[in-house]
Amino acid sequence: MTTAPAPAPARSSREVYRDAVAKLLPDEPRLVVLDSDTGLFGGVDFGSAADRYLNLGIAEHTLMGAAAGLAREGRIPLVNTMAAFASSRAVEAVKIDIAMGNLPVLIAATHSGVSAGHLGPTHHALEDLAVMRALPHMTVVVPGDAAGTEELLRQALALDGPVYLRLGRGATPDLPAGPPLRLGKAQQLRTGTDITLAACGPYPVLAALEAADLLEGEGITANVLHLHTVKPLDTSALLSSLGVGDTVITVEEHWRSGGFGSAVAEALSAVRPVRVHRMALPDEFVPVAGSQRYLIERGGISARTIAEQARKSVESHRGGTR
Missing domain, CATH: 3.40.50.920 (Rossmann fold)
Structure with missing residues (x-):
C-alpha cells in the first residue's frame, strides 16, 4: 500500500520572496538588497553576491534615499522593511527620491495589513495601498499567496519604474489554480x-x-x-x-x-x-x-x-x- 505524500506546509509570501531573492542575487549583478534590520535574511548565504546585501539598520528614510542613489547608478535595489514604515515613516523619501525620478526600486513591504496583528496598531498597515497607489509611476502588487509571490516578483523586476510589493508576515493557504499570473492582469x-x-x-x-x-x-x-x-x-x-x-x-x-x-x-x-x-x-x-x-x-x-x-x-x- 502506497502512502500519499503529506501536503507541503503553507509558507508565507515573505519567506518565498526571501528565498527567491537569494537565488536571483548571484545571477543578476545589478541587484542590490537593502535591509532595515528586519531579520528576514538572517542565515541566508548569498555566496559570491554577499557584498550586495547591505543592512542599513532601522533607518527607513535613509534606506529609500540610498536605494534611489543606487538606482541612478544603474543598480536595481530591493528595499526591505515593514509595510507600516514604508507607507508612513519613509513615504517622503519614497515620493521625492524614488517615485519622482521613476526609478527602478522594488519596495518589499512585509507585515502588511493586519498580518502583524499581535503587535498592535503601530505595526498595522491599513493605509499603504492608498498611499502608494497615489504616487505617480508606482506599480502596486499584492500577491494572493506564497505560490504566486516569486512569479510576480520576477515580472516586477523587469519593469523600469518603482514597485511596491505588499507581503504578509505569516503563512497563508495557497489559492486554487487559475490562469497564468500576469502583472497588471486579473x-x-x-x-x-x-x-x-x-x-x-x-x-x-x-x-x-x-x-x-x-x-x-x-x-x-x-x-x-x-x-x-x-x-x-x-x-x-x-x-x-x-x-x-x-x-x-x-x-x-x-x-x-x-x-x-x-x-x-x-x-x-x-x-x-x-x-x-x-x-x-x-x-x-x-x-x-x-x-x-x-x-x-x-x-x-x-x-x-x-x-x-x-x-x-x-x-x-x-x-x-x-
Missing part, C-alpha cells in the same frame, strides 16, 4: 453571471471564493476576480466580468478609504455606471491584538458577510427585498 478564479466579487490579498480572495460557493448553493453565480495588481488596475477584466446586475463587491485587507475598493470605484465610474460595494476594515484603529484572520473577520470580512452583501445586491436587482 485572474478569473470563478465564473458566474449574477455578480462580481473582486478581491485583493490572500484572505480576502479566499473569503470571496468561499462566498461564491455559499451563493452557488442558493442559485446565485458569482465571478471571482483576483486582482493582484492594484496599480495599474485591470479595468477591462472588471468590465467584462459584470453580470446582469452591474454590481461589483470589492474585498480587501485595508481601511475602506483610498484602497483597492476605491481604485475599482474610480476606474469603473469613469467608463460605466456600476454599483461598487466596498468591503474593507472599518476606518478606525484596531484596538485589540490577534491573528491576521481573526482581525480581518472581526472587521467584517468573511465568506458569510460577503455572501450576505451579494445576496442583497442580487435581490435588489431582481426586484426582491432590499
Whole structure:
C-alpha cells in the first residue's frame, strides 16, 4: 500500500520572496538588497553576491534615499522593511527620491495589513495601498499567496519604474489554480453571471471564493476576480466580468478609504455606471491584538458577510427585498 505524500506546509509570501531573492542575487549583478534590520535574511548565504546585501539598520528614510542613489547608478535595489514604515515613516523619501525620478526600486513591504496583528496598531498597515497607489509611476502588487509571490516578483523586476510589493508576515493557504499570473492582469478564479466579487490579498480572495460557493448553493453565480495588481488596475477584466446586475463587491485587507475598493470605484465610474460595494476594515484603529484572520473577520470580512452583501445586491436587482 502506497502512502500519499503529506501536503507541503503553507509558507508565507515573505519567506518565498526571501528565498527567491537569494537565488536571483548571484545571477543578476545589478541587484542590490537593502535591509532595515528586519531579520528576514538572517542565515541566508548569498555566496559570491554577499557584498550586495547591505543592512542599513532601522533607518527607513535613509534606506529609500540610498536605494534611489543606487538606482541612478544603474543598480536595481530591493528595499526591505515593514509595510507600516514604508507607507508612513519613509513615504517622503519614497515620493521625492524614488517615485519622482521613476526609478527602478522594488519596495518589499512585509507585515502588511493586519498580518502583524499581535503587535498592535503601530505595526498595522491599513493605509499603504492608498498611499502608494497615489504616487505617480508606482506599480502596486499584492500577491494572493506564497505560490504566486516569486512569479510576480520576477515580472516586477523587469519593469523600469518603482514597485511596491505588499507581503504578509505569516503563512497563508495557497489559492486554487487559475490562469497564468500576469502583472497588471486579473485572474478569473470563478465564473458566474449574477455578480462580481473582486478581491485583493490572500484572505480576502479566499473569503470571496468561499462566498461564491455559499451563493452557488442558493442559485446565485458569482465571478471571482483576483486582482493582484492594484496599480495599474485591470479595468477591462472588471468590465467584462459584470453580470446582469452591474454590481461589483470589492474585498480587501485595508481601511475602506483610498484602497483597492476605491481604485475599482474610480476606474469603473469613469467608463460605466456600476454599483461598487466596498468591503474593507472599518476606518478606525484596531484596538485589540490577534491573528491576521481573526482581525480581518472581526472587521467584517468573511465568506458569510460577503455572501450576505451579494445576496442583497442580487435581490435588489431582481426586484426582491432590499
